[in-house]
Amino acid sequence: MSRDQALSKIDEYFKNGDFEAELARRIAFKTESNLAGCEAALQAYLDDELVPCLADLGFTCEIFPNPRADAGPFLVARRIEGDELPTVMTYGHGDVVAGYDAQWDNEMSPWHITKNGERWYGRGTADNKGQHTINIAALKTVLETRGKLGFNVTVLIEMGEERGSPGLKDFCAANKDLFKADVFIASDGPRIHPEKPTIFMGSRGVFNFTMRLESHAGGHHSGNWGGLLTNPGVVMAHALASMIDRNGKILVEGWRNTHIPNSVRTAIAKLEVGGGENAPEINPLWGEPDMTLAERVFASNTFEVRAFETGNPQSPANAIPPKAVVFGHLRYVVGTEVSQLMPLLRTHLDKHGFGDISITSERDPRYATRLDPDHPWAKWAIESLGQTAGEEISVVPNLGGSLPNDVFADLLGLPTIWVPHSYAGCSQHAPNEHILESISQSALRLMTGLWWDLGAGKTPKKTT
Numbered sequence: 001m002s003r004d005q006a007l008s009k010i011d012e013y014f015k016n017g018d019f020e021a022e023l024a025r026r027i028a029f030k031t032e033s034n035l036a037g038c039e040a041a042l043q044a045y046l047d048d049e050l051v052p053c054l055a056d057l058g059f060t061c062e063i064f065p066n067p068r069a070d071a072g073p074f075l076v077a078r079r080i081e082g083d084e085l086p087t088v089m090t091y092g093h094g095d096v097v098a099g100y101d102a103q104w105d106n107e108m109s110p111w112h113i114t115k116n117g118e119r120w121y122g123r124g125t126a127d128n129k130g131q132h133t134i135n136i137a138a139l140k141t142v143l144e145t146r147g148k149l150g151f152n153v154t155v156l157i158e159m160g161e162e163r164g165s166p167g168l169k170d171f172c173a174a175n176k177d178l179f180k181a182d183v184f185i186a187s188d189g190p191r192i193h194p195e196k197p198t199i200f201m202g203s204r205g206v207f208n209f210t211m212r213l214e215s216h217a218g219g220h221h222s223g224n225w226g227g228l229l230t231n232p233g234v235v236m237a238h239a240l241a242s243m244i245d246r247n248g249k250i251l252v253e254g255w256r257n258t259h260i261p262n263s264v265r266t267a268i269a270k271l272e273v274g275g276g277e278n279a280p281e282i283n284p285l286w287g288e289p290d291m292t293l294a295e296r297v298f299a300s301n302t303f304e305v306r307a308f309e310t311g312n313p314q315s316p317a318n319a320i321p322p323k324a325v326v327f328g329h330l331r332y333v334v335g336t337e338v339s340q341l342m343p344l345l346r347t348h349l350d351k352h353g354f355g356d357i358s359i360t361s362e363r364d365p366r367y368a369t370r371l372d373p374d375h376p377w378a379k380w381a382i383e384s385l386g387q388t389a390g391e392e393i394s395v396v397p398n399l400g401g402s403l404p405n406d407v408f409a410d411l412l413g414l415p416t417i418w419v420p421h422s423y424a425g426c427s428q429h430a431p432n433e434h435i436l437e438s439i440s441q442s443a444l445r446l447m448t449g450l451w452w453d454l455g456a457g458k459t460p461k462k463t464t
């Protein structure tokens, strides 16, 4: 049996309506993990839907309670064919954001699939039920075509991703043995362009912090005290001006990351930034001056002022405000020493005469990760996907945005490869969430080819 036969079989799965039927069944579970009373639906999605499906494919399924008592369970399903074979860990989430039932166009229900041209509407079609349905269907197709997979699989499904994945890290840390694998391959998020098969292999991290300056207790009449008292808003503005120039270049010593590995630079050179529906106009002069636009988003650290307040903007008084506060924000790439960000800022502020400004950090769970595009597993996946697509795919070393990929990349130590099956205009998290028929068909083929190749014996050397 051949790769082409597996691809024809998955085409048939789409054309005969099985994909739609399977996805429709899954969309019907109201797994809104942010709403009170969702527990039964979260459990039922695993018990009644995924466990029977995976058990049919010869998986051993086990449902684990979340270490966080208030959060949804985890499903771990494994199919082991042989110790000498490669093992893949894959992941998906069965929970969705709230349905916002009354807000969909044309009175569509979020809990059914409504087709309109290229678009299939329904809550979870894109995020993430459609994506893991595609990956599991592709596994099934390879299994049926070849009679075996030719590799081992561990599936992890969580039911709290839309709440920020409570308990995921602790669960994985406590069960590292369950997740020993050679590679991590999963699907979530958008392609770089609807027609462009894409992989991404990590994301930038997030670092938030607050700067405060309290100059005196209470506001003071500017006629009596102006010229005599420090204005904390003015001092804070100067502090900010010392941290970033008027074109967005970071000035804090040690905060920039200007080293881009050649493999990353080459991959990024092929990516376009911006574009898409209602996209704002890019300022080509903003940001890291010696980088291309794509390098600024994917390979540099960027500093933003999220909010800045002094006095009372809702009701400005003729007074000297008592304090000023800035909510600062960094997106950072691999190679940045996160533990040094606050000490470096402290040193910078002291050196520039802003010793009175206090700073506090707010640890965000999303750390920077990136698999090198030249990593053997990355090259392997790029080649397989390119072969199925019949064209070069887009390789994003890390997303500009952030996701909790460090659980898989750092904690479990796996090379992480994400193959997204959605697109930026999919209205994920909003009413009218949908997938595109063309992407779904292409994604089913790409994943079938990928799983096929994983079991075909030409994978990078086993590491575990």
Ligand SMILES: [Zn+2]
Pocket: 127, 162, 428, 429
């Ligand atoms: Zn989501």
